[in-house]
Amino acid sequence: MKKILIILILSSFSLSLFSQQKKETSFKFLPHWMPQAQFAGFIMAYEKGIYKKHGLDIELLTGGPNRSSLDWLVERKTDFCAAWLSSALQVRDKNVKLVNICQLIQRSALMLVAKKGRGINSIKDLNGKKVALWQQDFRIQAEALFTKYNLKVKVYPLSETQNIFIRDVVDVTSVMWYNEYHLLLNSGYDSTDLQIFSFSDYDLNFPEDGIYVLEDFYNKNKSECKEFSDATLEGWDYAFSHEEETLQYVKKYLTKAKYAANEMHQRWMLRQMKKLLQPDAGVASGELRARDYQNVIKTLKESGYINNDISFKDFFKAEYGTP
Amino acid sequence: MVHLKNSLAVKLVVSILSVSGLIFIFIFGSNFSRSREILLNNAKLNAKHLSSATVNKIEIILTNVEKIPYTLAYHLEHNSLSEKEMLGLLTSVTESSNEITGVTIAYEPGLFAGAKGEFAPYVYKNDGKLKTVYLKSPENVYTKKDWYLIPKELQRAMWSEPYYNVDDNSKILATFSVPFYLHQNGKRVCAGIVSAEIDLHWLEQIVKGVTLYQNGYAFLISHDGTFVTHPTKDFIMNETIFSVAEKDNDPAVRKYGQAALRGKSDFILLKQFLNKKNIWLYYVPLLTNDWSLGVVIPDDELMADLNSLTRYILLYNLVGAILLIIAIVFLANRITRPLKKLATATDQIAAGNFNVAIPEMHSKDEVSHLAASFNFMKISLRQYIDNLMETTAAKQKMESELKIAHEIQMGILPKIFPPFPHRPEFDLYAVIEPAKEVGGDFYDFFLLDDSFLYFTVGDVSGKGVPASLFMAVTKTLIKASTAIDLPLNEIICKVNNDLCRENDSSMFVTIFFGRINIRTGEVDFVNAGHNLPYIISQNGEIKKIEKTGDIAVGIIDNYPYKLARITLAEDDKIFLYTDGITEAQNITDELYSDKRLEVFLKTQQSSSAKELVLNSVKEVKKFSDTAPQSDDITSFTLKWFKPMESK
Numbered sequence: 013m014k015k016i017l018i019i020l021i022l023s024s025f026s027l028s029l030f031s032q033q034k035k036e037t038s039f040k041f042l043p044h045w046m047p048q049a050q051f052a053g054f055i056m057a058y059e060k061g062i063y064k065k066h067g068l069d070i071e072l073l074t075g076g077p078n079r080s081s082l083d084w085l086v087e088r089k090t091d092f093c094a095a096w097l098s099s100a101l102q103v104r105d106k107n108v109k110l111v112n113i114c115q116l117i118q119r120s121a122l123m124l125v126a127k128k129g130r131g132i133n134s135i136k137d138l139n140g141k142k143v144a145l146w147q148q149d150f151r152i153q154a155e156a157l158f159t160k161y162n163l164k165v166k167v168y169p170l171s172e173t174q175n176i177f178i179r180d181v182v183d184v185t186s187v188m189w190y191n192e193y194h195l196l197l198n199s200g201y202d203s204t205d206l207q208i209f210s211f212s213d214y215d216l217n218f219p220e221d222g223i224y225v226l227e228d229f230y231n232k233n234k235s236e237c238k239e240f241s242d243a244t245l246e247g248w249d250y251a252f253s254h255e256e257e258t259l260q261y262v263k264k265y266l267t268k269a270k271y272a273a274n275e276m277h278q279r280w281m282l283r284q285m286k287k288l289l290q291p292d293a294g295v296a297s298g299e300l301r302a303r304d305y306q307n308v309i310k311t312l313k314e315s316g317y318i319n320n321d322i323s324f325k326d327f328f329k330a331e332y333g334t335p
Numbered sequence: 336m337v338h339l340k341n342s343l344a345v346k347l348v349v350s351i352l353s354v355s356g357l358i359f360i361f362i363f364g365s366n367f368s369r370s371r372e373i374l375l376n377n378a379k380l381n382a383k384h385l386s387s388a389t390v391n392k393i394e395i396i397l398t399n400v401e402k403i404p405y406t407l408a409y410h411l412e413h414n415s416l417s418e419k420e421m422l423g424l425l426t427s428v429t430e431s432s433n434e435i436t437g438v439t440i441a442y443e444p445g446l447f448a449g450a451k452g453e454f455a456p457y458v459y460k461n462d463g464k465l466k467t468v469y470l471k472s473p474e475n476v477y478t479k480k481d482w483y484l485i486p487k488e489l490q491r492a493m494w495s496e497p498y499y500n501v502d503d504n505s506k507i508l509a510t511f512s513v514p515f516y517l518h519q520n521g522k523r524v525c526a527g528i529v530s531a532e533i534d535l536h537w538l539e540q541i542v543k544g545v546t547l548y549q550n551g552y553a554f555l556i557s558h559d560g561t562f563v564t565h566p567t568k569d570f571i572m573n574e575t576i577f578s579v580a581e582k583d584n585d586p587a588v589r590k591y592g593q594a595a596l597r598g599k600s601d602f603i604l605l606k607q608f609l610n611k612k613n614i615w616l617y618y619v620p621l622l623t624n625d626w627s628l629g630v631v632i633p634d635d636e637l638m639a640d641l642n643s644l645t646r647y648i649l650l651y652n653l654v655g656a657i658l659l660i661i662a663i664v665f666l667a668n669r670i671t672r673p674l675k676k677l678a679t680a681t682d683q684i685a686a687g688n689f690n691v692a693i694p695e696m697h698s699k700d701e702v703s704h705l706a707a708s709f710n711f712m713k714i715s716l717r718q719y720i721d722n723l724m725e726t727t728a729a730k731q732k733m734e735s736e737l738k739i740a741h742e743i744q745m746g747i748l749p750k751i752f753p754p755f756p757h758r759p760e761f762d763l764y765a766v767i768e769p770a771k772e773v774g775g776d777f778y779d780f781f782l783l784d785d786s787f788l789y790f791t792v793g794d795v796s797g798k799g800v801p802a803s804l805f806m807a808v809t810k811t812l813i814k815a816s817t818a819i820d821l822p823l824n825e826i827i828c829k830v831n832n833d834l835c836r837e838n839d840s841s842m843f844v845t846i847f848f849g850r851i852n853i854r855t856g857e858v859d860f861v862n863a864g865h866n867l868p869y870i871i872s873q874n875g876e877i878k879k880i881e882k883t884g885d886i887a888v889g890i891i892d893n894y895p896y897k898l899a900r901i902t903l904a905e906d907d908k909i910f911l912y913t914d915g916i917t918e919a920q921n922i923t924d925e926l927y928s929d930k931r932l933e934v935f936l937k938t939q940q941s942s943s944a945k946e947l948v949l950n951s952v953k954e955v956k957k958f959s960d961t962a963p964q965s966d967d968i969t970s971f972t973l974k975w976f977k978p979m980e981s982k
Contacts, residue, residue: 169479181488198577199559
């Protein structure tokens with residue numbers, strides 16, 4: 013009996029050891045928007061087996077306008093998510109412990125675009141104009157800008173289309189450089205007709221897309237978090253150096269999610285993403301620069317979007333820069 | 336052989352073909368461009384009619400749809416409707432229209448009396464049944480939707496951009512929205528929007544119905560350039576005219592798109608449209624909703640008839656050009672063939688064959704005239720050459736006779752030197768260097784006994800055969816008349832009388848006739864008008880033999896010639912000559928002259944007779960150089976050595 017017991021214990025121990033060895037770490041990832049070229053690095057890391065290579069079994073969830081990635085993270089419906097820094101900080105401000113493990117977009121792609129034909133050539137010309145802004149996090153920088161330059165503007169809600177701008181209800185609209193700006197060009201506007209106000213030029217650079225996990229998850233899976241961000245950055249490098257192949261995969265993902273896949277638009281997006289991820293060094297570093305971070309914190313606090321100071325060290329958990 | 340490049344046929348072909356080619360190109364080019372213009376105009380008209388018909392069809396439907404929201408808005412502005420009445424209206428209008436899939440009356444929040452906040456009943460068709468929902472936040476914040484916000488802000492009714500049905504991705508919808516107004520506190524305020532939604536599936540049917548030529552088609556783009564219909568399904572709702580332009584890197588397409596969105600209409604050529612063929616595009620706006628209809632005609636189909644006609648014209652012209660070449664070559668050959676024959680004949684004539692026949696020409700043109708002239712020239716030439724040959728033969732005969740005469744003349748002169756080898760008392764040498772023509776110089780010498788040597792040099796006036804005959808007669812007469820006992824002057828008188836007697840031609844002859852006493856050196860002589868001889872002493876002195884004043888022989892009958900005498904010293908030389916020496920000319924027409932002769936003779940003191948004679952001739956020839964010799968040159972020298980016994 014004793015013998016049997018020992019055998020049983022031993023075998024269960026070895027079984028559990030065996031199953032632990034065999035078990036691939038399986039995680040979910042949710043992007044904060046539809047599967048477009050904005051997330052090409054994730055798609056390629058998945059499709060080219062880079063996550064697998066890093067010992068990760070990743071399930072790419074399909075994002076979209078109706079799925080808040082941070083909500084899903086908080087609700088633990090996903091392990092990893094992509095989100096804007098400003099959005100994540102607001103969640104963290106409400107004492108939800110989430111951390112950034114990789115900052116992808118270094119330069120804010122959000123910008124205001126105005127019709128030169130309406131006499132808007134400099135920031136001061138915005139005064140008294142009608143401006144279309146998206147909701148929530150998309151309007152933080154614009155509002156900060158208006159305060160900073162003491163501009164009185166009439167704000168209109170911007171829907172998922174730019175028709176309000178195209179139909180001349182407003183003179184100024186918000187666009188993402190990699191997305192709606194190109195759509196405006198492909199609605200017949202020439203770049204020479206448009207005056208661009210890029211927030212990064214007005215000391216309002218908000219690094220956007222980053223990878224987030226919950227703090228307890230991070231503490232349990234530090235190496236997996238590191239592998240995930242490494243693999244994602246590798247995926248981005250692959251995407252940038254294999255444009256055609258990447259666009260094929262992006263199209264496949266968009267079609268699968270029942271979105272229109274305009275080839276030229278996705279190409280534009282991929283190319284702009286390269287500039288946003290690698291603004292200076294030419295490589296995607298994944299680093300969140302402290303200066304940018306403090307700038308965002310300061311702006312969010314001033315505008316009342318957050319109330320507390322959030323320590324950079326607590327928030328950003330990546331260990332990059334070590335050889 | 337004429338080089339092909341220079342041949343008349345080639346020149347004619349090149350010049351005629353290039354001129355006619357230019358004319359053809361001009362006519363063909365202008366015809367082509369005019370035909371093209373006509374074709375294009377027709378195509379444009381065709382496209383215009385077709386597109387206005389299509390636009391009309393679309394706009395009739397759209398206008399019909401528009402009536403419903405307009406009517407509803409009118410009702411809302413003029414009647415205060417309850418919620419129930421409103422739903423009744425919505426249901427009946429949605430039911431009544433085939434095109435309309437749903438109708439909404441959306442109030443500004445708080446402006447519908449029967450509700451606190453948002454109020455937006457929406458009646459729509461679903462599987463043939465009517466359904467009613469209330470649009471509400473947060474699921475449907477209608478006040479921020481394009482169909483609501485934009486017409487409200489712009490304060491005008493308008494069609495939305497096409498969009499996909501949320502529930503059914505295959506359906507493309509568009510909404511017509513009409514704002515309606517209320518008076519609140521005396522102010523007119525926008526109370527909401529009435530909108531009607533339609534399924535655009537019929538649009539595709541209408542636009543698909545547009546066919547032109549074989550592959551012509553039409554497409555619709557919306558107010559922001561999005562393809563609403565296009566034969567390429569992938570374009571619909573996914574590409575805009577600008578993204579297509581971006582993809583093909585085609586600024587012309589982008590330019591067209593911008594013009595179309597501004598409500599312009601035009602007929603334009605787009606090269607390699609969508610990376611394929613060149614097309615003609617007629618585009619026209621839909622005034623109802625600011626969209627634009629484009630009608631595409633492939634250029635090759637439009638121009639198919641013209642291109643085929645062009646091919647035929649080019650083929651005909653090629654055949655025509657070939658015929659023209661054949662005709663030109665034929666004509667050129669007709670001209671050049673007789674010319675070639677003439678040229679061959681001329682070559683033969685040039686080679687001296689006057690028997691060659693000049694080809695006969697049956698035509699009456701310039702070439703036959705030329706041939707006749709050639710024939711005449713040939714006959715004239717032949718006669719001339721015949722005459723020339725006769726004359727030349729006569730001249731040759733005469734020349735040969737003259738040569739014989741000359742040889743005879745020279746033959747009668749003693750030419751063996753030394754003439755008397757057994758007589759050491761004297762040395763004698765003479766030479767006549769004849770001029771080209773037969774002349775009248777002569778010399779002679781003879782011994783009549785042991786003591787006396789007779790010698791003479793003469794020069795007949797004039798030249799030619801008469802002079803030579805006269806000379807022969809004179810020489811013969813002198814020799815025949817000479818006798819030992821006869822004084823020399825009497826001999827000359829006798830000769831003079833004989834010559835004068837038969838001298839009808841008034842010829843005369845100068846003579847120096849001398850006789851040396853070989854033992855004593857005494858020389859008797861008669862000088863009948865001859866050049867004065869020189870005595871050259873052994874010591875180098877020269878002495879002219881004085882004039883006797885006698886005239887030439889043959890002039891005056893019975894003229895009394897005088898006898899004169901000189902005595903030679905031992906080794907003296909007596910030098911006789913004719914005016915061929917002193918009057919020899921050089922190239923500058925200078926005479927050799929007595930003076931030069933004397934200078935020469937002073938150098939000849941130790942010469943033998945032969946040396947002196949030969950040297951004198953050499954000297955004169957040297958002086959004359961290349962100047963022609965005009966007269967006979969006669970040089971005669973007698974050197975006397977004192978005989979041994981008299982020493």
